[in-house]
Amino acid sequence: MGLHATQYKGLLGWIDARMPSLMTAFRTHMSEYYAPKNFNFWYFFGSFALMVLVIQLVSGILLAMHYKPDANLAFWSVEFIMREVHGGWFIRYMHSTGASFFFIAVYMHMFRGMLYGSYKKPRELVWLMGWLIFAALMAESFFGYLLPWGQMSFWGAQVIINLFDSIPLIGKWLSTWIRGDFVVGDATLNRFFSFHVVLVPLVLLGLVVGHIFALHDVGSNNPDGVEIKDRTDAKGRPLDGIPFHPYYTVHDLYGLGFFFTAYCAVLFFAPEMFGVFLEGNNFIPADPFQTPTHIAPLWYFTPYYSVLRATTSDFRLWIALAAVVLGVAVFTFMRARTRGVRYTVLAVMILAFVFAIVPKLQQDQRLWGVILMGLSVMVFALLPWLDQSPVRSIRYRPGWHKIVIGIFVVAFFVLGYLGMSPTTPTRTLVAQLCTAWYFAFFLLMPWWSRTGTFKPVPDRVTFAAH
Amino acid sequence: MTASLQTAGGPDVPDAPLTPERRNAIITACVVGGAGCIGVAVPMVASFAPSEREKAAGGPVEVDVSSIAAGEMRIVEWQGKPVWVLHRSPAMIASLKNHDALLGDPDSKRNSNYPSPDYALKDPSTRSIKPEFFVAIGICTHLGCSPSGPFAPNENAQLGDQPGFFCPCHGSTFDMAGRVFKDKPAADNLQVPSYRFKSDSMIVIGEDQKKSA
Numbered sequence: 001m002g003l004h005a006t007q008y009k010g011l012l013g014w015i016d017a018r019m020p021s022l023m024t025a026f027r028t029h030m031s032e033y034y035a036p037k038n039f040n041f042w043y044f045f046g047s048f049a050l051m052v053l054v055i056q057l058v059s060g061i062l063l064a065m066h067y068k069p070d071a072n073l074a075f076w077s078v079e080f081i082m083r084e085v086h087g088g089w090f091i092r093y094m095h096s097t098g099a100s101f102f103f104i105a106v107y108m109h110m111f112r113g114m115l116y117g118s119y120k121k122p123r124e125l126v127w128l129m130g131w132l133i134f135a136a137l138m139a140e141s142f143f144g145y146l147l148p149w150g151q152m153s154f155w156g157a158q159v160i161i162n163l164f165d166s167i168p169l170i171g172k173w174l175s176t177w178i179r180g181d182f183v184v185g186d187a188t189l190n191r192f193f194s195f196h197v198v199l200v201p202l203v204l205l206g207l208v209v210g211h212i213f214a215l216h217d218v219g220s221n222n223p224d225g226v227e228i229k230d231r232t233d234a235k236g237r238p239l240d241g242i243p244f245h246p247y248y249t250v251h252d253l254y255g256l257g258f259f260f261t262a263y264c265a266v267l268f269f270a271p272e273m274f275g276v277f278l279e280g281n282n283f284i285p286a287d288p289f290q291t292p293t294h295i296a297p298l299w300y301f302t303p304y305y306s307v308l309r310a311t312t313s314d315f316r317l318w319i320a321l322a323a324v325v326l327g328v329a330v331f332t333f334m335r336a337r338t339r340g341v342r343y344t345v346l347a348v349m350i351l352a353f354v355f356a357i358v359p360k361l362q363q364d365q366r367l368w369g370v371i372l373m374g375l376s377v378m379v380f381a382l383l384p385w386l387d388q389s390p391v392r393s394i395r396y397r398p399g400w401h402k403i404v405i406g407i408f409v410v411a412f413f414v415l416g417y418l419g420m421s422p423t424t425p426t427r428t429l430v431a432q433l434c435t436a437w438y439f440a441f442f443l444l445m446p447w448w449s450r451t452g453t454f455k456p457v458p459d460r461v462t463f464a465a466h
Numbered sequence: 467m468t469a470s471l472q473t474a475g476g477p478d479v480p481d482a483p484l485t486p487e488r489r490n491a492i493i494t495a496c497v498v499g500g501a502g503c504i505g506v507a508v509p510m511v512a513s514f515a516p517s518e519r520e521k522a523a524g525g526p527v528e529v530d531v532s533s534i535a536a537g538e539m540r541i542v543e544w545q546g547k548p549v550w551v552l553h554r555s556p557a558m559i560a561s562l563k564n565h566d567a568l569l570g571d572p573d574s575k576r577n578s579n580y581p582s583p584d585y586a587l588k589d590p591s592t593r594s595i596k597p598e599f600f601v602a603i604g605i606c607t608h609l610g611c612s613p614s615g616p617f618a619p620n621e622n623a624q625l626g627d628q629p630g631f632f633c634p635c636h637g638s639t640f641d642m643a644g645r646v647f648k649d650k651p652a653a654d655n656l657q658v659p660s661y662r663f664k665s666d667s668m669i670v671i672g673e674d675q676k677k678s679a
Binding site: 159160161162177178181182183185187290292293294309311312366369428 | 653
């Protein structure tokens with residue numbers, strides 16, 4: 001009774017005999033986790049995101065040693081870090097550049113999921129947990145952006161917190177409760193610091209562990225969308241799988257070389273990225289009486305921000321359009337889905353229709369903007385159920401699906417660009433068109449994703465040794 | 467249920483079935499524990515609300531309006547917010563009369579989200595106690611930016627030939643009485659704070675006119 005029979009020798013054997021769960025975890029997640037052998041370029045970004053998380057934690061811990069979360073001191077403590085702390089500029093730019101690279105990695109990672117149907121059964125929970133990481137990351141970035149207490153920090157936070165203001169009945173109370181003051185002030189800064197350095201990082205780490213556990217339970221998808229666990233050898237190992245360690249650890253380290261080349265190029269030569277990664281107005285201390293002539297959120301929020309701005313009071317037209325879109329969605333659901341799903345979609349459609357015809361509810365287009373912006377972020381979470389394609393990978397879907405996704409990507413970029421620019425009537429119209437495509441892409445997906453001629457999916461992954 | 471409990475029980479776990487007493491003990495523990503959790507959550511949730519110091523910071527502010535020239539605006543701080551005191555010129559007042567059709571809410575009928583005092587709305591076109599002095603909280607009713615201005619006619623592209631204010635964040639425009647123009651992100655007119663004239667040249671922001679009457 002007592003010691004576990006170990007296969008390891010020396011110190012590792014001594015530890016394994018007393019705490020076998022350590023090496024069991026290593027085998028489950030590294031040396032005996034079989035990943036498909038045909039991973040391509042798109043499969044680097046998960047590791048990249050993990051690497052940036054480490055960068056952010058390390059640089060963040062160092063920054064917190066010099067930063068002061070106080071409305072009178074915050075701006076100058078950041079300047080102190082930049083000018084007087086040894087290596088302070090390097091640590092600060094690591095953190096600010098890391099934030100943008102985090103989103104680049106996560107967006108590429110998400111797009112990979114869309115290309116190869118990685119969210120489809122049985123990987124719905126992997127995708128949902130990933131979406132929660134995305135949401136937590138947005139919160140983390142939002143809280144962190146207030147901390148330098150520059151003009152953009154202040155007015156960005158003011159605008160986003162005021163989004164809650166538009167919620168009927170409780171909105172006013174809620175936004176005051178979040179701020180801890182009647183306007184963004186010292187109380188807001190202090191609590192955002194607490195959220196940014198304690199709460200959200202803890203949540204993020206927990207979610208990342210959950211994301212990886214969920215992935216390793218069902219196994220990774222691959223560019224062919226073939227289930228490698230369907231063909232195994234005598235020992236139950238997938239024929240098309242290779243151990244994550246050492247094969248993919250080395251493979252990802254190689255990719256990290258390219259990643260760090262790009263990251264360091266920005267970090268050392270263009271840390272502000274011409275006002276996109278760090279906005280010029282944020283080098284001016286926060287002034288509660290003067291909104292800068294042009295404010296814009298950071299680039300990774302601008303597509304959703306464009307959706308918000310596109311919702312003007314003549315948006316009623318779009319609401320009617322949305323009702324039609326939902327109608328088609330219901331029609332497809334009627335044919336395919338269970339009663340519960342049908343009734344849910346029907347209820348949503350009726351709700352949208354009621355909103356569209358009751359004038360009292362329409363008057364506050366601000367609320368509509370907030371709802372649509374929220375939906376534009378949340379709709380990603382529904383992808384496993386919206387996508388009704390019989391195959392996973394884009395490789396075996398009808399060719400024109402690529403065009404549909406391509407236009408969506410273009411619309412996403414256009415919305416992102418418009419979100420950084422001041423509004424004009426033409427730009428608003430373009431933003432409205434892109435918003436319409438954005439939502440039509442998702443809401444009509446149950447219909448278009450199973451329309452067309454699909455190609456036969458091979459039994460094994462396509463792989464050429466190199 | 468009982469059977470699985472018995473098989474699951476190790477040497478130290480009594481094999482007795484779940485009796486009503488045990489069930490009641492579990493329910494009681496959950497209820498008492500749950501009530502305790504709610505009780506603990508109350509002060510924690512309350513700690514997010516503005517502190518007593520922040521609530522007390524919003525005392526009334528006096529503004530001497532005799533030093534503001536016609537057509538000029540001064541921004542003063544009240545409750546941490548920018549409050550505009552605009553000395554409207556006759557041309558500015560005239561601009562308010564004939565453009566109701568362009569406005570989202572010309573008579574300030576939507577007055578619940580950002581309530582302005584009744585005495586300031588007696589004349590819906592000027593939204594002030596005295597037409598020449600316009601007092602408003604300079605925070606856009608859309609998402610809380612501070613609009614810039616005042617702009618003269620044809621000085622700002624978004625306003626066009628109308629004089630008024632322009633919010634740089636999302637492009638809402640307001641006329642010289644803080645009334646929002648149609649088809650803009652904001653739906654409400656700018657809020658007028660409670661204020662009164664202490665004398666002909668002295669405004670007190672944060673006190674109602676009724677108190678002085």
